[in-house]
Amino acid sequence: MAEDDNGYPGARAYLPSARDAADLEGLRAAAMHCLGCPLHVGATQTVFGSGPATARLVFVGEQPGDQEDRRGQPFVGPAGILLNRALRDAGIDREQTYVTNAVKHFKFTQDGDGKRRIHQTPDQRDVVACRPWLAAELRAIDPDVIVALGATAGRSLMGNDFRVTRSRGVALPWPPPGMAAPDRRQIVLVPTVHPSAVLRADDRDVAYAGLVTDLEVAARALAESA
Ligand code: URA
Ligand code: SF4
Secondary structure, three states: OOOOOOOOOOHHHHOOOOOHHHOHHHHHHHHOOOOOOOHHHHOOOOOOOEOOOOOOEEEEEOOOOHHHHHHOOOOOOHHHHHHHHHHHHOOOOHHHEEEEEOOOOOOEEEOOOOOOEEEOOOOHHHHHHHHHHHHHHHHHHOOOEEEEEOHHHHHHHHOOOOOHHHHOOOOEEEOOHHHOOOOOOOEEEEEEOOHHHHHHOOOHHHHHHHHHHHHHHHHHHHHHHO
């Protein structure tokens, strides 16, 4: 396998064989030992997706934050609390969904006194290195609807030119035409903003309402696929 120019092989080198990769628990166990890119060095642990393998709806965020990195679970910090509320308001039961991230290790810088870890947005190289885990999760679960939460998830799932702001709240075919695999059925992807963007918005109420409206589009797409 070609090595990335940072000398790391990417997640693909750590994936189980095709047969074992159909099993979500096997994937999770393998991902715990991933050294596919430099992000594992500073982070506490791999934060793999969470939720039942039978989920029909999958949420994809960016990467674990500070609390997720400590606790080993996706979306358990402030963004996760907001997401839970938005799911409830959109009539979606989080227990029946699978929640994961485009990148499985926390990328951060230390502030001056080294006490606070400051989130760094993963770049395209991080996303590409980690994408085999996300692709394998989606194959193992085979959901009917995916929600991309924010730009990083959107680019990982739809390609680097994808702009969430242009297509948010629209039910799109996935995989997109250029990324279709012959053995892959077409499902629906709904892009929306990242819950952290709602927390940072000048008008939080408007931003929150927009998120809920987009999640309602996903809920309808799910109902239509049943
Ligand atoms: N933000 C994300 O994108 N994912 C998490 O798991 C937490 C915060
Ligand atoms: Fe592996 Fe992804 Fe972690 Fe990089 S971020 S070490 S590719 S799990």
